[in-house]
Amino acid sequence: DQQVKQNSPSLSVQEGRISILNCDYTNSMFDYFLWYKKYPAEGPTFLISISSIKDKNEDGRFTVFLNKSAKHLSLHIVPSQPGDSAVYFCAASFSGANNLFFGTGTRLTVIP
């Protein structure tokens, strides 16, 4: 059973606009959430994370928002750049868990 879900397999945005990638989870024990970015033929790289005690974390052009009541998080990229074109994976975990739980990924295409 998929505990972390990314319901949009793909997203296209114009360069300079905002990209919003969404992620939903079902396990209320999750207390830490991460976003990974993956280019073709490369391994995922860590992008940004958020603890469940926060509702927002910002790092440059990237901001992650967490809505615990809705079990929803989103990644905002502003402004979007062509180099942001990649597959983005949402992941979640909880203290004591053996591993991260990943979503199915969203392919972002930023159109120049």
Place this chain on the structure above:
Amino acid sequence: DVKVTQSSRYLVKRTGEKVFLECVQDMDHENMFWYRQDPGLGLRLIYFSYDVKMKEKGDIPEGYSVSREKKERFSLILESASTNQTSMYLCASRQQSNNYGYTFGSGTRLTVV
């Protein structure tokens, strides 16, 4: 800079062959993981190891085994490769004390023909 190295970027193997995928990390991490990535299915955990000679099944262990004889090396073994094991295989590691962040290798694209 910390590194997780997967020995092959691309592999082509025949059905029925025994296949070894190797992963080495230089960060002295206790935990190591093998995932496969398939379109529409995301990253699925095959096996993980929390210490030398220790292993645990993940979500999709069937058809695979693992070996961890040394802390830095975690091998994934396809006992008899089948075409449905054609996939991108990703190795990752993390410190035991860090419940959250993984460092991934670059991946091995395996094609079974």
